[in-house]
Amino acid sequence: MRSKSRAADILGQIEALTHAPEVVLIICPDHLRQQRIFEMLRQKLFQDVAQPLTLDCAELNRDALLRLRDELSSQSLFSKRQLFALKNAEELDAASGKLLLDTLDGPARHSTLTVMARKLPVSGALYKGLSRKSFLVELPELKGYELKRWVAKEFKAVGVDRIEEAALEILINIGGGEVDRIYPLLEQAALFSEDSSLSVEDLKRLFVEQSEPSEFELVDALQDRNPARAELLLGQLLSSGKNPFALVALLARMFSNYLSIKILAAEGKSSDDIREQMGMTSWVFGRSHGVASRYSLAELKATLAALLRCDSKLKNRSLGTTAVLSELLDALRLPARTEGARGRP
Numbered sequence: 001m002r003s004k005s006r007a008a009d010i011l012g013q014i015e016a017l018t019h020a021p022e023v024v025l026i027i028c029p030d031h032l033r034q035q036r037i038f039e040m041l042r043q044k045l046f047q048d049v050a051q052p053l054t055l056d057c058a059e060l061n062r063d064a065l066l067r068l069r070d071e072l073s074s075q076s077l078f079s080k081r082q083l084f085a086l087k088n089a090e091e092l093d094a095a096s097g098k099l100l101l102d103t104l105d106g107p108a109r110h111s112t113l114t115v116m117a118r119k120l121p122v123s124g125a126l127y128k129g130l131s132r133k134s135f136l137v138e139l140p141e142l143k144g145y146e147l148k149r150w151v152a153k154e155f156k157a158v159g160v161d162r163i164e165e166a167a168l169e170i171l172i173n174i175g176g177g178e179v180d181r182i183y184p185l186l187e188q189a190a191l192f193s194e195d196s197s198l199s200v201e202d203l204k205r206l207f208v209e210q211s212e213p214s215e216f217e218l219v220d221a222l223q224d225r226n227p228a229r230a231e232l233l234l235g236q237l238l239s240s241g242k243n244p245f246a247l248v249a250l251l252a253r254m255f256s257n258y259l260s261i262k263i264l265a266a267e268g269k270s271s272d273d274i275r276e277q278m279g280m281t282s283w284v285f286g287r288s289h290g291v292a293s294r295y296s297l298a299e300l301k302a303t304l305a306a307l308l309r310c311d312s313k314l315k316n317r318s319l320g321t322t323a324v325l326s327e328l329l330d331a332l333r334l335p336a337r338t339e340g341a342r343g344r345p
Contacts, residue, residue, distance in 0.1 A: 010137055011040065020045040020081055023104060023134035024114040029141040030179035031087075034116045037137055038085060041114065052083040052114075057091040065096055069103040072111055082111040089117035092126065101129040142179055147172060151182060155198065158190040159281025162197035170203050191284055205246075219254065219291075222333050230329050235322070244314055244321050251332070252307045258292040259300040261285075266297065306331035 014037075024041060028034045042052065055068060072084065092100065104113070115134070120127040130136075142150050148168050155163055171189065175182030185207065189198055192206055218237065221230040237247060257278065264274045275285040292300070310328040314321065 010037065010139070013137075014040050014044055017041075017044060017135070020112045021135040022112060023130060024112060025130045025134040025136045026114065026116045027118075027120060027137070028116075028139040029118050031116075031118075032179050032183050033139055034087075034118075037139075038114055038116065042083065045112070046081070046083045048080070052085050054085040054087060057086055057088045057096075060086075060092070060096065062096065062099070065099055069099070072103060072113060083114070084111060085114045085116065087116050089115045089126070090119055094125070097126040097129075101126070104129075104133060143177060147177065147179075150179075151186065154183065154186055155190065158187070158283040160190050160193050160196055160198050164199050167198050167200050167203050170200060174203075174207050190281075191287065193284075194279075196281060219251070222329065227329065227333060230333070231326060234325055234329060238322060238325070244325060245311070247325070248307060248311050248314065248328070251328075252304065252311075254288075255300060255303045255307065255332070257288050258295060259297075259304060261289055261292040262295070262297050262300055265292075303332050 026034050026037050028037070046052070053068075053071070055064060068084065068086075071082075086100075100115075115130055120130075122128075151168055151172060152163060155161070171185055172182060175185050189203065189206060192202060218230055218233045221227075221233055238244065257280075260278060261274055264277065265271075269277070271285070271289065274289075275282065278285070280288065295303070306328055310324055313324045313327075
């Protein structure tokens with residue numbers, strides 16, 4: 001079955017599937033939409049598969065491909081149907097592509113192989129061989145009006161429904177017109193939005209220039225317990241001209257939200273009540289609640305105290321800016337603990 005049309009049409013075709021095809025070919029210029037289609041198929045046909053076996057063709061050697069062939073061939077009709085995925089199929093050389101096609105030409109298997117590629121030459125052997133035997137999904141590149149409409153819809157999906165037209169264009173330009181670069185910026189902008197709106201001025205405060213790292217990347221590094229990356233990002237932020245007071249203010253607002261969520265939860269309020277009281281969209285609350293749960297109440301209070309001390313030291317110039325903020329990173333970093341101990345009050 002071939003599809004090269006609107007996402008809504010593709011969703012309808014996936015919903016109409018009554019059994020799992022042996023091969024699915026997803027051709028889409030960006031990884032984000034590739035993965036979304038893959039997840040749609042998994043939810044529709046493989047809900048009991050927690051973690052499909054996924055291989056990246058950009059890092060695939062012949063031995064790994066042979067192991068995949070053996071795995072595909074070993075699935076019996078009496079075993080649970082398995083799901084396999086190959087990413088970046090455009091990276092396969094001719095010999096590896098032939099080996100893959102030869103494998104798929106074998107006896108019927110009780111498994112599904114999903115092949116994902118940014119593009120494949122229509123006249124090439126791999127495209128011809130796969131498209132003949134697969135459920136084929138092709139999505140065109142998003143550009144111009146279609147890209148702008150897609151970005152606006154994605155913003156609405158995360159609760160930002162009032163966006164200046166110029167802000168959309170600026171965000172697209174910052175992301176170089178590429179979906180995989182635009183979407184992380186979109187997520188950061190949505191987290192920054194406090195009233196479901198986004199203006200040009202908001203974007204100016206968030207993104208000074210294309211190459212500038214984000215404060216949210218810094219927070220992610222802290223939460224991932226990656227102090228080396230956090231220090232690197234801090235240096236990049238400061239060297240790119242980021243105002244240290246603005247950086248501290250943003251971190252203070254974020255951690256203040258985490259603390260408020262923690263306190264309200266300790267009072268027995270439901271997630272819906274907390275979200276409504278704090279005036280957050282569902283998506284922003286979900287992200288914030290997830291982070292808050294990784295800190296204890298005492299730790300969050302300590303982080304806010306550290307932020308206040310940092311602000312005071314910056315104003316008093318008691319130490320250099322970098323030294324003061326490095327000290328702050330040590331205080332904000334998520335402490336190492338066992339998984340079961342996370343988030344205790």
